[in-house]
Amino acid sequence: MGLNPAPYTITCINFHANSTQLIGEDGFLIAAEVIGKAIRERLCNEEGVLKGAEKWISDYEALKRERVVGIVGSPKFAVYDMDFGWGKPKKSEVISIDITGFLSLYECRDAEGNLEVGLSFPRIKMEAFAAIFTNSLSKVPSLGTYASNN
Template sequence: MASFANAWAMISKLGGDGEFIAEKKFVPFCDRTIVKDPYRTGDLMFGEIKKEIKVVPSEVEISTPRINKVRATYIMRRRDIENLKNLFIARRGIDYYVSGFTVTCAYIWTCWLRAEAAEEERTEYFSCIADCRSRLNPPLPASFFGNCVVGCRFAKSRNGVLVGGEGFVIAAELIGEAIRESVNDEEWILREEFWLSEFKEADPRRVVAVAGYPRMDLYGADFGWGKAEKVEFVSIDGGNSMSLCRCRDSEGDIEVGLAMPRAQMEAFAAIFADGLRSL
């Protein structure tokens, strides 16, 4: 999505595609035949999608449903991310690698659950996707234009564990392990049955998912009138999702978008700020 937006912006700003084409690294690679599909995942996924498609009669008026939520954007500063990494390393050991993405997601997830105040015996799930172009054999070029993102295994634990004193560290460990196990398992990447089984086993009301990625520079898409004032992910309104993208005006910071009922958002804001101050 980010590559498409930036390509579209570049062509629009320059008034043509000459310079875009001259920069070989920008030109999308569209040859799908290089993707090996031994388990016929493409056909199986297409079949699943067709089941979900609902035909709406043209005479039916389509209206936007009212969503009882408010939106807010929180900034995870680079120093906060480093402090969270250091906290994790202090508890799990210096040899245990943890990424900025992992600690950001773990912190937002645990703050979310504390603000929600759900039953402690419930099982909570965290879902994210991974770019698997470099994980295939042979690897796909970085300019490959197609869907090569794969749903990772769910990170899951009991609510009471995640809202407890060690909740952030446990969440970061679970998310990190789920990502590593998924992207290093070629059969997982290629087999659609594995991904679907995760969703079928989980309670969708207890799944927190991620839209976007911190490395996505959507603010860099300049159509000729400068950076966007604000990037919003519309998809987070409809479910339990957070959005992540590179911050507009500061390198290394992350914008986190959330949509929640007002009371939960107010509780989240206090928990989010207090947690970072205590680091």
């Protein structure tokens, strides 16, 4: 049995957002817009998506750690399709998010086109996150019904 993983590139985006906007009522939606804009700018860069890659590590090291949001994984990894000889996984979790504070992002096992987002916070932060996240989802017209039912 040989492993033949799909090719992928590790990439970074950076963006700046005003903290007063991010902690406001629409903070989650503002963050999503700013991140989306940074991704679009990276993808549409005429010099390629790796422009400036030689500075990514030093730029990352210079950041204040409490202000960094990291994502581990990608929906393109297809973790639920992997089989190392004992069957496909029923659940996949990235345990390092407990230490790093990053989020994990993979395709959903049960529904094509959906995402699994993993995060690990102390209880009080998780409750605050859940309230903000649910409130933000209720403001997205196509998700409003879903958010109010869950």
